[in-house]
Amino acid sequence: MTEEIGKAFQDKTKYQREPYSQGHLEWQQRIEKLKIQMVDKSVSLPEPDFTDGKPVFQVISRRRSRREFARKPVPLPFVSQVLWAASGLSFRKGDFYLKTAPSAGALYPVETYLSAQLVDGLESGLYRYQAENHSLRMKYAGNFGPALASSALNQDFLSQAGFVLLFTAVFTKGCWKYGDRAFRYIYLDAGHAAQNAALAAVSCGLICCPVAAFFDDEINSILDLNPAREGILYLMAFGFPA
Ligand SMILES: Cc1cc2nc3c(=O)[nH]c(=O)nc-3n(C[C@H](O)[C@H](O)[C@H](O)COP(=O)(O)O)c2cc1C
Structure with a gap:
């Protein structure tokens, strides 16, 4: 089985800066400059709290896409709750584990990165979420909000957010089993994780x-992804309401 259709779809549906005529080379240079320092630092997250929170139907009814963020730091425990709800483990037996959101074949090709921008108790930077021990690994220090906003068609609210989740896919993880069909499953997996994150946010x-x-390509470059196997799927901006 080959993955040509899925890969072609992923490539051909990319937004390119070219038609937007804003001088893409300039922005590219700016992104490179923002990669201030490659770091290798682990940060343990506060244990997720499964005991508290609002009833699920109330939470669902209150979820709304909102873009006006207060300049108020988000406490690290809230970031922890949202990350766990999106992509954390909820079952473990030896080496076998399952996560909070369903995934076709339990392959979990969706990865979760965090851009911490205004988080109380966490240095600003780009982190990879490590579900296996509910921790973060810092990739780069610095505030990546402006670069993300620029690469998201100047949606400036991304730079005003306390933090941004970046869902990527390691396409090869899904294709190993499902070939081209993996691409369908991957987008569905990301939707499940994102909805869990949105509901956790309401609860917090x-x-x-x-x-x-x-x-x-710009977001992939910010995250330093290997485009042969991994790519950005979805961003989500979080913060307190203004
Ligand atoms: C796949 C997807 C992509 C979206 N992309 C954007 C976006 O780039 N910018 C934005 O402001 N909102 C974006 N939204 C939010 C939608 O505009 C929003 O969900 C819609 O208006 C319905 O409002 P609600 O989420 O409050 O129910 C996106 C939503 C989905 C599901």
């Missing part, structure tokens, strides 16, 4: 907005 008193309008 945060607002959020999903964002899928972005220049793929």
